[in-house]
Amino acid sequence: MKYIKHILFLSFLLILINNFEVNATELISAKIEPLNRLSLSLTNLDGEINHKLSADKKKITAELDYLLNNKFKDTILFGEGIIKQVKFDKNSVEIELKEVRGYTVAELPYTNEIVIEVFDWNKLSEGEEAYRMALLGLEDDLIEVAKPDLLRAVKSDIADAGTFLGLILLKEGKINSAQKNFQFAELKGSIFAENYAALTQIYKIKKDTTNSKLYEEKYKEKTGNNNIPQIDLPEIIEKEEECLEPVSHLDEFLDKYKKEADTTDKQKEENSFQNILAKDTTTKDIGKIDTYKTIAKYAIAVVAAFALLLLYWYLKWRKKQLEKIEQKKVTQQKVNKKEADTTGKQKVKKNHKDNKNEKSNNEKQSFGTVIDRTIAEEVPYIQNIQTQKVAKTENKETETDKYSINEQDNNIRQQQTTLEYPSSPEERSQKANELLAIMQENIKKSETNNAKTQKQLPTVELASRLADEQKRIKEKQLSDLPEILELDENKINAISKKIGIEKSGLETRKTLNKIENDEEEISKLSKKFKM
Structure with missing residues (x-):
């Protein structure tokens, strides 16, 4: 029995520890966007945040006692604007500024973000000053003080003021008034993802599936988180299109924007239709161009093939001509050699004949010399014979x-x-x-x-x-x-x-x-x- 009590106590202790670890706050991400804002994304906002400004007004320290798992511990995040750098400790964040600035701290329940913004009090407009005063009131849970300042800031076209005013009205069950403030913030360029998450929940309450899916996709695209968070709301006190808060200034803006949007959509449709027609025409033209290109490619291919064929024929013909020339050279060499041999033989015969003729001439010359000598010796006898012949002839x-x-x-x-x-x-x-x-x-x-x-x-x-x-x-x-x-x-x-x-x-x-x-x-x- 004694051991059973110990086992039960240990089991209960482990369950408590496990629940504590599950509910422990963890710093997921930290980024400077825009240049005067530090956004800290946490797993939850169950604890309180303590913050202070240094005496020289150039350093802001924020302590999160409930932050048990800080993966950014001992890291430094450098900025390019008024925020010089951000140092992370176990459960604290130290922001170093380049110049003297004031700051505000705000919590965003849908995204579980803590937003620390720095600003110059001396350069604030009336609307911006009302917005900063409202945020300071929200830090102390002074809702009724913050609402008029936020309304004044919204009328001065401060986009982020519409986000925080919409959160207040949504928690009061005034979903129609909150919806118009969130739409105003979105259309005016607020970068908070809270607008998309809140509008997704509002349209789901109104059972407007089309718009709920539209803003759900926008939220996913903005945060990369597929799980759309929701907050606990009290009883909805605004029915149908009823608005219990002053929103006439928003109606005028939203109607104007809606008309512009309709005109823009119409123009987009017309442009889209014209683009379709132009695309069809362009497609046809492109089709024609592609056809011409294809024909040109085939024509070029045919011409290239014909050129290669001509080149092949020319090389083949040239090879044959060279072979003929080479054959003629060989034949001519044989003929020349034969003629040379014949000429040599003829020269030998001619030399032999010349030698023979020379020998014959020498013999004839020698014989002529003998004849001349014989004639000279026989001249008296011949003359005597001729004399006798003449006498006989006369007789x-x-x-x-x-x-x-x-x-x-x-x-x-x-x-x-x-x-x-x-x-x-x-x-x-x-x-x-x-x-x-x-x-x-x-x-x-x-x-x-x-x-x-x-x-x-x-x-x-x-x-x-x-x-x-x-x-x-x-x-x-x-x-x-x-x-x-x-x-x-x-x-x-x-x-x-x-x-x-x-x-x-x-x-x-x-x-x-x-x-x-x-x-x-x-x-x-x-x-x-x-x-």
């Missing part, structure tokens, strides 16, 4: 002439069936030339026969050839004698001896030339052939 001149004339006569008789006396001088001249050619041929034959009858020595044969060549030249000289008709017997003998032609040949030539130029002789000759 046989008559017989040769006779033979030649007879042979010519026979040839002429053989052709007499085809010859007729020419009627014109040109024809007679042509016939005479033909007869002269026949006679010259007969003379050559007779001389050839005479030459064959002669016995020629081997050494004389060469001289005979030289004589024949000389005779041919002399015959040419004979053909170049057009004036042979004018020569007498002595001149014919001299020419015959000089050029080595028989006298009978010159006489025959003279006779033929005479007949050719004498029509009477030609006529006689023609008659003779006709016989």
Whole structure:
């Protein structure tokens, strides 16, 4: 039994300790916003806060005896405005100012915040002064003193004054009057999240789900806290739209704002509609632009592909051309090599031929030297032979002439069936030339026969050839004698001896030339052939 009492006592003690820890106040956050305000967010506001200003009015100390868990202990928060820095101790906060300032301390029940604001008493306007005096009255729970000052501040467009006046009226059950003050504070730019939390609770009481959700979202967005706190309210004494507090100044402001809001909403709707139309038009334009861009991209891609294809074809063609050029070079080198080999062989053959020709020329030159020497040795003998030949020729001149004339006569008789006396001088001249050619041929034959009858020595044969060549030249000289008709017997003998032609040949030539130029002789000759 004794042990049971001890166990029960310990259990009760643990429960008390646990409840104490649960209800213990903890500092959650601390921030300087704006530059003259320090906001301390706590888990609850169950305790009292003691604060004081230093003698030099540059340091504010706030003690929170109920603060048991301060995670900001021994930390310093620096400011950029009138608040120079904030030092945190176990359960106290020390604010150091850059200049002499006054301050106020206020509590916000929805967000469990303690707000410490500093200000310059010498620069306050009438509305701001009324607002500061009201906050000082609230610190001492002087509600009836603070309400008129807050009303005066609201009429002077002090936004935060509407928040604190709304809290007072809400705790009195005057939700319609409180709602208008909270709306005024919100619209005038108050940054307290209390406005959103209070309006959320008011609209829930009025069962206005739309507006309650609207302000609930605003509260979550402002604080990041999804749990919307609520405060205990007394009996609601304002029914429907009834307002027991002076709010006419707020009605005028709110009506004006509502009209502006409606106009703004209408303009927003119109702008939204225009934006939709513009968006549709823009979307269409963008669609067209996108289409054009797509077409342009495909066109660029096609052009690029075609360019690459052309480049590929060009490189392929160039490669083939280079291969052809290289092949031509190789072929040309082979041809050049072959030509060089052929040229070398030809040069060897030419050199061999030149050497052979040179050897032959040397032999000919040597042989010519021998011939010249032989001719020089045989000249007296050849001259003797020629003298004998001339003598024999003179002795046989008559017989040769006779033979030649007879042979010519026979040839002429053989052709007499085809010859007729020419009627014109040109024809007679042509016939005479033909007869002269026949006679010259007969003379050559007779001389050839005479030459064959002669016995020629081997050494004389060469001289005979030289004589024949000389005779041919002399015959040419004979053909170049057009004036042979004018020569007498002595001149014919001299020419015959000089050029080595028989006298009978010159006489025959003279006779033929005479007949050719004498029509009477030609006529006689023609008659003779006709016989």
